[in-house]
Amino acid sequence: xxxxxxxxxxxxxxxxxxxxxxxxxxxxxxxxxxxxxxxxxxxxxxxxxxxxxxxxxxxxxxxxxxxxxxxxxxxxxxxxxxxxxxxxxxxxxxxxxxxxxxxxxxxxxxxxxxxxxxxxxxxxxxxxxxxxxxxxxxxxxxxxxxxxxxxxxxxxxxxxxxxxxxxxxxxxxxxxxxxxxxxxxxxxxxxxxxxxxxxxxxxxxxxxxxxxxxxxxxxxxxxxxxxxxxxxxxxxxxxxxxxxxxxxxxxxxxxxxxxxxxxxxxxxxxxxxxxxxxxxxxxxxxxxxxxxxxxxxxxxxxxxxxxxxxxxxxxxxxxxxxxxxxxxxxxxxxxxxxxxxxxxxxxxxxxxxxxxxxxxxxxxxxxxxxxxxx
Numbered sequence: 001x002x003x004x005x006x007x008x009x010x011x012x013x014x015x016x017x018x019x020x021x022x023x024x025x026x027x028x029x030x031x032x033x034x035x036x037x038x039x040x041x042x043x044x045x046x047x048x049x050x051x052x053x054x055x056x057x058x059x060x061x062x063x064x065x066x067x068x069x070x071x072x073x074x075x076x077x078x079x080x081x082x083x084x085x086x087x088x089x090x091x092x093x094x095x096x097x098x099x100x101x102x103x104x105x106x107x108x109x110x111x112x113x114x115x116x117x118x119x120x121x122x123x124x125x126x127x128x129x130x131x132x133x134x135x136x137x138x139x140x141x142x143x144x145x146x147x148x149x150x151x152x153x154x155x156x157x158x159x160x161x162x163x164x165x166x167x168x169x170x171x172x173x174x175x176x177x178x179x180x181x182x183x184x185x186x187x188x189x190x191x192x193x194x195x196x197x198x199x200x201x202x203x204x205x206x207x208x209x210x211x212x213x214x215x216x217x218x219x220x221x222x223x224x225x226x227x228x229x230x231x232x233x234x235x236x237x238x239x240x241x242x243x244x245x246x247x248x249x250x251x252x253x254x255x256x257x258x259x260x261x262x263x264x265x266x267x268x269x270x271x272x273x274x275x276x277x278x279x280x281x282x283x284x285x286x287x288x289x290x291x292x293x294x295x296x297x298x299x300x301x302x303x304x305x306x307x308x309x310x311x312x313x314x315x316x317x318x319x320x321x322x323x324x325x326x327x328x329x330x331x332x333x334x335x336x337x338x339x340x341x342x343x344x345x346x347x348x349x350x351x352x353x354x355x356x357x358x359x360x361x362x363x364x365x366x367x368x369x370x371x372x373x374x
Contacts, residue, residue, distance in 0.1 A: 024064070027151075030101055031057065034094045043093035053092050056085050060099065067109075074106040076119070082106060083123055087130055097144035100127050104148040108156035120152045189287075189345035191238060196342060197294040198234035201260045202227050204297065208263060226259075250275040250317060253286040254307070257293045261305060264297050266324075271308045275317055284353045285320060288370040291342045292322045295368075302326030302365060319371040325364055346370070 034053065038045040063078050063085075086099025103123055110116040124145040131141035205223045212220035254274055261268045289307075296302055302324035310319040339347070339359075347357040355372035 027102070027105060027155075028064075030098045033098055034096070036095050037093055045092075045094075049092035049094070053089055053094050056089050060085050060102070064102065074109045079103050079106045079110075079119060079123075083126065087126075090130070090134060097127065097148075100124075100144055101148045101151045104152040105155040108152055108159050116156070120149070124148060185348070189349055192291075192341055192345055195234065195238065197256075197260070197290045198230055198237075200294050200297050201256075201263065202230055204260075204263050205230075223263075249281050250279060250286050250289065250309075250320075251277060253289050257289065257307070260293060260297060266296065266302055267304050269304060269306045271306055273309070275309060276315075279317065282317060282372070284349055284355065284372055285317060285370060288346050288350060288357070289320060289322070291346045292368050292370070295342060296322070296324050296326075300324050300326040300365070318373070319369065321367060321369045323362070323365060323367045 034057070035045070037043050060082060063081050066078055067074055080103075082099055083103040086096045086103070089096040089099070100123060104120050107116050107120040107123070110119060127145055127148070128141050131144075205227050209220045209223040209227070212223065251274065254270070258268050293305075296305055304325050306321075306323040308321045309317045310321075312318050343357070343359070350357050350370055350372065353372050355370065358367075358369040358371075360367045360369075
C-alpha cells in the first residue's frame with residue numbers, strides 16, 4: 001500500500017514533513033472565520049470568551065503541528081482533542097465548528113482508509129448531536145458538517161497526491177541509481193575487453209621483440225613500433241568507452257584479430273565474406289570478437305582459428321562463430337570451461353542487446369557463438 005510505504009519512510013525520517021505537508025499551513029486560514037459571529041454582530045464577545053478562545057487556539061496549534069515534530073501521521077488523540085477543543089469553545093459564541101473541520105481534515109491522514117471514513121462520520125454525528133443539545137436548527141448544523149466533509153475530501157486528495165509525488169521522487173532516485181550502476185558496469189566491461197586484449201597483444205609482442213632484439217633487429221624495431229601504435233589506439237578507445245561513444249567496427253576488429261593471432265603463431269581462417277567497409281558499427285559484436293580472440297591467445301594452444309560471420313536479409317552481421325583447435329591450458333575437465341570476468345561481461349553485453357553467447361566444447365578446442373537480434 002502507498003500509505004504503508006510512506007509510513008515506513010517517515011519512520012526512517014527520510015522525508016521532511018513541512019515540505020511534504022506544506023498545504024497544512026494554508027488550512028490555518030479557517031481560523032479567520034472563528035471571530036466572524038462577533039464581527040458580524042450575531043453575538044457580543046466577552047473578555048473571558050476571547051481569552052478562552054485564544055488559549056484554545058494556542059492549544060490547537062500545538063496539536064495541529066504535532067506530527068511535524070515526530071514525523072508521523074495524525075492519530076486518534078489529535079483528532080479527538082481537536083474536536084473537543086471546538087465543543088469546549090461553543091459557549092464563547094465564536095464559530096467553533098471550524099475545529100470540527102480541522103478534525104475532519106486530520107482523519108484523511110489516518111493510515112487505514114476504513115478507519116479514516118469511520119472516524120470522519122463519527123465526528124459529523126457528534127457535531128449534529130451537539131447542535132441538537134444546543135437547540136440549533138438543522139440548517140444551522142448542516143453547513144458545519146457539509147464543510148467538514150468537503151475539508152476531509154480535499155485533504156484526502158492532497159494527501160494522496162503528496163504520496164504519489166513522494167513515490168515518484170523515490171522511483172526517480174532509484175532509476176538514477178540503477179542507471180549509474182548500469183553505466184559503471186558498462187564501463188567496467190568495456191575497459192576489461194579493451195585493455196585485456198591490448199595488454200595481451202602488447203605482452204606477446206614485447207616477448208617477441210626481446211627474442212628478436214639480437215637475431216633480427218629490424219623485425220624487433222617493427223614489433224616495438226606496433227606496440228606503440230597499439231598503446232595509442234587503446235588509449236583512444238578507453239577514452240571513447242568512458243564517454244560512451246565507442247562505435248567499434250567489425251572490419252577493424254577483424255584486422256586486429258589477424259595481427260594479434262599472427263603474432264602468437266595462430267592462423268586465422270575466415271569462412272565466407274568479411275564485413276563490408278561501409279557496414280554500420282556494431283560495438284556489441286566487435287567487443288565480443290575482441291574478447292573471444294583474447295581468450296584464445298591467453299588460454300589456448302591453438303594453431304588455427306576459424307571465424308564465420310552470419311548476415312541477415314539486409315546484409316547486416318548478427319552472429320559470428322569462432323572455432324579454435326587447441327585445448328585449454330588450464331587444468332580442468334576436458335569439456336568444461338570456467339567463465340571469467342571477460343566471458344561474463346561478454347554475455348551481459350550480448351544479453352542487454354537481446355543476444356546470446358554459446359560456448360561449446362569439441363573433441364579438440366572450443367566453439368564460441370555470439371548472436372545479437374537480427
